[in-house]
Amino acid sequence: MSEITASTTExxxxxxxxxxxxxxxxxxxxxxxxxxxxxxxxxxxxLLAMFYPSNIAKKANIVVxxxxxxxxxxxxxxxxxxxxxLHISPETLLIKVSNQVNAEVIEKLQTKVALLASVTDAKxxxxxxxxxxxxxxxxxxxxxxxxxxxxxxxxxVSHTESGMxxxxxxxxxxxxx
Amino acid sequence: xxxxTYGEIMDGGASVFHSVAKLDGSTLLVSFEGVIRIxxxxxxxxxxxxxxxxxxxTHAIAQTVIDFAELRxxxxxxxxxxxxxxxxxxxxVEGTITVRRVRDDDWQQETLPILLNLExxxxxxxxxxxxxxxL
Numbered sequence: 001m002s003e004i005t006a007s008t009t010e011x012x013x014x015x016x017x018x019x020x021x022x023x024x025x026x027x028x029x030x031x032x033x034x035x036x037x038x039x040x041x042x043x044x045x046x047l048l049a050m051f052y053p054s055n056i057a058k059k060a061n062i063v064v065x066x067x068x069x070x071x072x073x074x075x076x077x078x079x080x081x082x083x084x085x086l087h088i089s090p091e092t093l094l095i096k097v098s099n100q101v102n103a104e105v106i107e108k109l110q111t112k113v114a115l116l117a118s119v120t121d122a123k124x125x126x127x128x129x130x131x132x133x134x135x136x137x138x139x140x141x142x143x144x145x146x147x148x149x150x151x152x153x154x155x156x157v158s159h160t161e162s163g164m165x166x167x168x169x170x171x172x173x174x175x176x177x
Numbered sequence: 178x179x180x181x182t183y184g185e186i187m188d189g190g191a192s193v194f195h196s197v198a199k200l201d202g203s204t205l206l207v208s209f210e211g212v213i214r215i216x217x218x219x220x221x222x223x224x225x226x227x228x229x230x231x232x233x234x235t236h237a238i239a240q241t242v243i244d245f246a247e248l249r250x251x252x253x254x255x256x257x258x259x260x261x262x263x264x265x266x267x268x269x270v271e272g273t274i275t276v277r278r279v280r281d282d283d284w285q286q287e288t289l290p291i292l293l294n295l296e297x298x299x300x301x302x303x304x305x306x307x308x309x310x311x312l
Contacts, residue, residue, distance in 0.1 A: 035188075037214075038212075041250075053281065054281055054311050055281040055282065055283065058281075058282060058283065058284075059283060061250065062250075062283070062284070065214070065252065066252075066253070069252075123291075126288070126291065127291050127296075130256060130260075130292075134257050137219065139216060139254055142253035143252075143253050146253055146288065149287065149288075150283050150287040150288045151283045
């Protein structure tokens with residue numbers, strides 16, 4: 001079940017003035033046929049590009065792609081679902097993805113997000129990580145770093161006792177001078 | 178314009194990404210178009226990478242254009258094949274290299290310089306960027 005709302009308060013304004021909120025719940029995860037992350041990422045790109053500059057829509061595409069890819073790479077219960085929530089207003093782009101994971105994944109994500117919150121130069125960390133992983137062409141390990149270093153998102157993570165984890169990515173939209 | 182070699186990624190029976198190396202006189206053009214979303218791009222592009230490394234030294238190339246303007250998306254699993262391909266070009270051609278990239282694309286502005294290894298002076302002195310508007 002999903003709900004999508006979009007509103008534009010003024011037509012053809014110089015500054016974007018639209019607010020879009022949607023909450024999507026998809027499951028069971030095992031029933032997905034194809035690349036759900038790609039479909040959602042491209043859909044968000046197409047939708048947001050109707051209301052906001054393309055660089056903002058592209059940021060949303062990358063976040064949705066990386067976070068939803070993580071969901072499908074860490075399926076704990078094939079019968080469970082995940083949720084994607086997106087909010088964009090002229091000030092903020094906020095994307096939240098929630099899914100059921102095990103304690104190991106929770107710890108790994110918390111450690112990674114804490115590291116990203118503590119580094120003064122996320123791009124330097126990305127360079128270092130790419131250099132470390134490249135000789136073995138290691139898959140993964142760059143997605144969350146990328147969101148911070150490349151796309152300037154602030155990440156946070158929370159979880160419930162039952163193992164439902166939520167990764168949030170927030171971007172403060174800069175106003176044109 | 179002579180096509181030297183090309184590589185592509187197929188997904189669900191359709192071509193979703195392709196890279197072409199073309200020669201126009203003494204100018205080499207290497208273009209990247211489409212999206213890289215798959216887990217292991219080497220599965221499709223390792224042959225292209227090998228062939229590029231064999232063919233480039235056999236041609237007299239005075240300048241090069243590497244064009245990313247039509248590369249709409251690259252996941253983090255695509256970073257290493259991009260690095261290998263551009264490294265292959267830099268290692269096997271002489272002269273200046275113009276990199277065409279999209280002005281308002283975070284990946285092309287922030288991460289691409291890392292993948293090009295611009296921290297190396299030998300690379301950065303040969304590299305010029307041409308900024309283009311996105312579609």
